[in-house]
Amino acid sequence: MTQAIPANTLEPLPLPEGIQGVVADWSSDQRAFKKVPWGKAMMWIFLVSDTFIFSAFLISYMTVRMSTTDPWPNPGEVFALTLWGKKIPLILIAIMTFILISSSGTMAMAVNFGYRKDRVKTFVLLLLTAALGASFVGMQAFEWSKLIFEEGVRPWGNPMGAAQFGSAFFMITGFHGTHVSIGVIFLIIVAIKVLRGDLDHQRPGFLTGRKGNYEIVEIMGLYWHFVDLVWVFIFALFYLW
Amino acid sequence: MDYVAHDASAYAPPAEVEEMELYHPKTFVGKYIWSQDAKIIAVQYAVTAIGIGLVALVLSWLMRLQLAFPNSFSFIDPSNYLQFVTQHGMIMVIYLLTALFLGGFGNYLIPLMVGARDMVFPYVNMVSYWVYLSAVLLLIASFFVPGGPTGAGWTLYPPQAILQGTPGATWGIILMLVSLALFIVGFTMGGLNYVVTVLQARTRGMTLMRMPLTIWGIFTATILALLAFPALLVSAIMMLLDATLGTSFFMPAIVSMGQQGGHAGGSPVLFQHLFWFFGHPEVYIVALPAFGIVSDLISVHARKNIFGYRMMVWAIVAIGGLSFVVWAHHMYVSGMNPYFGFFFATTTLIIAVPTAIKVYNWILTLWHGNIRLTVPMMFAIGFIFTFINGGLTGLFLGNVTVDVPLSDTMFVVAHFHMVMAIAPILVVFGAIYHWYPKITGRMLNDSLGKIHFWVTFVGSYAIYYPMHYLGFAGVPRRYYAIEGTNFIPESAQSLNVAITVAALIVGAFQVVFLYNLLWSYFRGKPSGGNPWNATTLEWQTPDTPPKHGNFGATLPVVYRWAYDYSVPGAEQDFIPQNVPPGEVTRSSART
Numbered sequence A: 001m002t003q004a005i006p007a008n009t010l011e012p013l014p015l016p017e018g019i020q021g022v023v024a025d026w027s028s029d030q031r032a033f034k035k036v037p038w039g040k041a042m043m044w045i046f047l048v049s050d051t052f053i054f055s056a057f058l059i060s061y062m063t064v065r066m067s068t069t070d071p072w073p074n075p076g077e078v079f080a081l082t083l084w085g086k087k088i089p090l091i092l093i094a095i096m097t098f099i100l101i102s103s104s105g106t107m108a109m110a111v112n113f114g115y116r117k118d119r120v121k122t123f124v125l126l127l128l129t130a131a132l133g134a135s136f137v138g139m140q141a142f143e144w145s146k147l148i149f150e151e152g153v154r155p156w157g158n159p160m161g162a163a164q165f166g167s168a169f170f171m172i173t174g175f176h177g178t179h180v181s182i183g184v185i186f187l188i189i190v191a192i193k194v195l196r197g198d199l200d201h202q203r204p205g206f207l208t209g210r211k212g213n214y215e216i217v218e219i220m221g222l223y224w225h226f227v228d229l230v231w232v233f234i235f236a237l238f239y240l241w
Numbered sequence B: 001m002d003y004v005a006h007d008a009s010a011y012a013p014p015a016e017v018e019e020m021e022l023y024h025p026k027t028f029v030g031k032y033i034w035s036q037d038a039k040i041i042a043v044q045y046a047v048t049a050i051g052i053g054l055v056a057l058v059l060s061w062l063m064r065l066q067l068a069f070p071n072s073f074s075f076i077d078p079s080n081y082l083q084f085v086t087q088h089g090m091i092m093v094i095y096l097l098t099a100l101f102l103g104g105f106g107n108y109l110i111p112l113m114v115g116a117r118d119m120v121f122p123y124v125n126m127v128s129y130w131v132y133l134s135a136v137l138l139l140i141a142s143f144f145v146p147g148g149p150t151g152a153g154w155t156l157y158p159p160q161a162i163l164q165g166t167p168g169a170t171w172g173i174i175l176m177l178v179s180l181a182l183f184i185v186g187f188t189m190g191g192l193n194y195v196v197t198v199l200q201a202r203t204r205g206m207t208l209m210r211m212p213l214t215i216w217g218i219f220t221a222t223i224l225a226l227l228a229f230p231a232l233l234v235s236a237i238m239m240l241l242d243a244t245l246g247t248s249f250f251m252p253a254i255v256s257m258g259q260q261g262g263h264a265g266g267s268p269v270l271f272q273h274l275f276w277f278f279g280h281p282e283v284y285i286v287a288l289p290a291f292g293i294v295s296d297l298i299s300v301h302a303r304k305n306i307f308g309y310r311m312m313v314w315a316i317v318a319i320g321g322l323s324f325v326v327w328a329h330h331m332y333v334s335g336m337n338p339y340f341g342f343f344f345a346t347t348t349l350i351i352a353v354p355t356a357i358k359v360y361n362w363i364l365t366l367w368h369g370n371i372r373l374t375v376p377m378m379f380a381i382g383f384i385f386t387f388i389n390g391g392l393t394g395l396f397l398g399n400v401t402v403d404v405p406l407s408d409t410m411f412v413v414a415h416f417h418m419v420m421a422i423a424p425i426l427v428v429f430g431a432i433y434h435w436y437p438k439i440t441g442r443m444l445n446d447s448l449g450k451i452h453f454w455v456t457f458v459g460s461y462a463i464y465y466p467m468h469y470l471g472f473a474g475v476p477r478r479y480y481a482i483e484g485t486n487f488i489p490e491s492a493q494s495l496n497v498a499i500t501v502a503a504l505i506v507g508a509f510q511v512v513f514l515y516n517l518l519w520s521y522f523r524g525k526p527s528g529g530n531p532w533n534a535t536t537l538e539w540q541t542p543d544t545p546p547k548h549g550n551f552g553a554t555l556p557v558v559y560r561w562a563y564d565y566s567v568p569g570a571e572q573d574f575i576p577q578n579v580p581p582g583e584v585t586r587s588s589a590r591t
C-alpha cells in the first residue's frame, strides 16, 4: 500500500467545449468572471440590486393606480406646455428624454477615449455628459415647480384626480433625479481625475486605497447607462400609460 | 482502498490578478477604530450585534413576565407590551442575526476561507459598519422619544403602524423606518464586498466547488439580501411618506376614533406583499449561513468529509432561489385568490425537498463518523434537532387549511422561534466556540461551554415545546393578557408560568457565555494555530490571530476541497487544503 497518492501531472486539464466550458470558466479558481475588475463586478451587482428597488417602486405605483377609486389624471394634459399659444402634450418630457439618451452617447464616447488614454477628449466628453445630466435635473426641477405652483399638485393630493398621482410622481421622479444628481457629481469628480492625469499615474483615489485607472470611467459609464435605462421605463409607465 | 482525495490535484494554476495593496495604518485609531481590516470590522459588527441582541433578550424577559404574571407589573401596560414585542422581533431578526451572520462571520471568514488578503474594497467595508452602527443608535434612540418606540409588530403593517392609537405612531415608527433604511444602505456596502470577494478574489486553486460550505451559505445569503432588502427599503420609504407627508400609498380611507382620516385609496395589502417579498428571503438570509457553518462544524468535529458536498451546494442555491416565490404564505389570512393560496402552498412545500436533503446529509455525515463531542459539535447537533422540529411545524403552516386556524396563535411563535431563532442562535454559539481560538489565540473554557450548551438547549425546548400546545388551544400571539375567554383552559396559565421560569433561566445563563468570552480572552488555554485539526485555509495562517493581510508573505495555494478528513492512506486524519498531493505523508499501516 504505497501508491496511495496518484501521480499528478502538472498540466492543467483541457477546457471542455461549449456550455461546459462556460461552466468550467465560472467555477474555476480566482475569478468567476475572467478579466472583469473588482470595481466593475461590484457596480454590476449593485445595479442588479438597484433594479429591484426601481422595480418595486414601479410595481407599487401600478398597484396604487389600480387600488385608488378616484380617476387618474391624464398625463398627456398634465404634462403639457403652452408654447407659441399652442398646448403641446409631453413636450418637456420628450426633450428631457432626448437629452438623457444623448448623454448616454457622450458617455459611451468618453469610455472609448478613456481606453485610448486620450485625456483631453475624455475630460471634455465626461464634462459634456455631466452638463447634459445637470440640464435634465434642471428641467425636472422646472417641471416640479410648474406642477406644484401652477397646477397645484401636492404629494397628498391634486385638483385633477387621484392623490396617488402626485405621490407616485414625486417619489419616483425624485428618486430617479437623485440618482442622476449623484451621477453628475461623480462624473465631475472622474472628469477632474482624468484631466489631472491621476489615472495615468495610478494615484490612489479619493476615499479608497485602490489605484486609479481608466476602468473607473467605464464603471461610471455603467451607472450612467443604467440611470438612462431606468428613465425609459419611468417614461413609458408613468407618462405614456 | 487506494485513493487519497476526492478532488486533489497537484496542478496550481498561475496567478491571474496581481497582489492587492493594503492600506496599513500606523495609529491605534486607524487600526482598531476606523479600521479597514475585515477581521476588525467583523469583531465590531459582532460586538454591536450581540450588544443590541442583549437588549432584545431583556425585552423577551419583560414580555414573558407579563404573560406569566398579568397585572402584577405597574411598568408594563398594554402599549409597552406591544412595543416590547415589536422591538424584540425586529432587533433579533435584523440587527442581531442578519448583522452577526453577514457582517460578523461574513467579514471574518470570507477573506480567510477563500484565501484573500482582505475584502476587495476595505474602505467601503469600513463605512458599512459605521452606517450599521448609526442604524442601531437610531433604533436605541427610538426608546427615548415621546411615545416611545413603535408597537406595530415587527411586520409594521399599515394602516395601524401609523395610526394614532398604536404606540409610537408619532415618532417611534419614523425612527424605526429611517433606521431600517440606514441598515439597508450599510448592509449593501458590505454585501457588495462579500459577493465580489467570493466571486473575484479567491486564491489560486480555490475553485467554486472547493469552497467550504460556510462560504457558500454566506455568499448565497448575501445575494438574497441584496435582492430582498430593496423591497423593504421601498416600503419603508413609502410608509415614511404616508406618515409624514400624508400620501396614501398604503392607507385606505379610514374612520378612526369617529374621525375621517385624511387618507384615501391606498393599498395595505401592497405593503404586505413588499414586506414579505423581503421577509421570507430574510428567513433564509439567517438560515443559509447557519446551514453552511453547521456543515463545516459537523464535518470537522466528526472527522469525516461532508456527505454529498455538491448536493449541499445545490441545495443552498435552490433554497435561495425558491425563497423568492413563497412569500405570500405569510398572507393566507389576508385574503387572496384561492389559486394564489394553492400556488404559494405548493412552492412552500417544494422548498422542503432541498431542505430535507441537507438534513439527511448532515445526519449521514455523522453516521459512522469519529464524533468528538466538543462544544461546537454539541451546538451543531442541537441545531439539527431544533431545525427538524421547526421544519416539521413549518409543513403544517405552509398548508392554507391548516394555517388559517393556527395563524396568529402561539403555535406560530413556537414554530418560528424553533426554526429561525433558536436554531440559528445555536449555530452562532457553535461557531463562536469554534472560531474563537482563531480570533483570539485562546480556547474558550470547555466546562463553561458545556454548561452553557445544556442549559440553552434544554431550556429552549422547555420554552417553546409547551407553546405549541398553547397555540393549539387557541392562545393568540401579541396579546398583553387573556381575560374573559372561556375556550382557553385555566391550565394555560400554569404553563405560561413554567415557560417564563425557563425563559428567565435560559436568559440568565447567557451570562456564563459572556463571562467565558471575557475570561478566556485573558486566561484561556493558548490554542495554537489549528486546535481542531481543520483543513480550511483560515486555520493555516502563519499567525494566530492572523495579522492584517491574513497570510504573511505569500498567499496559500489550494490543491483540494475543504473536506479531506480521515482520508484512507494518509497519516494524519486531515489534509489541509493547501497541501499538494505530493506532500501528504502516507501512513505505514495498510488500510
Ligand code: HEM
Pocket (backbone or CB within 6 Å): B057, B060, B061, B063, B064, B085, B086, B088, B089, B090, B092, B093, B097, B152, B153, B154, B155, B413, B417, B420, B421, B422, B425, B463, B476, B477, B478, B479, B503, B506, B507
Ligand atoms: C430567550 C430567547 C427568546 C424568548 C424567551 C423569546 C420570547 C418571545 C415572545 C414572548 C414573543 C412575543 C409573543 C407574542 O406575544 O406575540 C416573541 C416574539 C418574537 N420573537 Fe422571540 N424570544 C426569544 C428569542 C428570539 C430570537 C433569537 C429571535 C430571532 C429570530 C426572535 C424573534 C422573534 C420574532 C420575529 C417575534 C415576533 C414579534 C412580533 O410578533 O412582532 N426571538 N419572542
Ligand SMILES: [Cu+2]
Pocket (backbone or CB within 6 Å): B279, B280, B283, B326, B327, B329, B330
Ligand atoms: Cu416565509
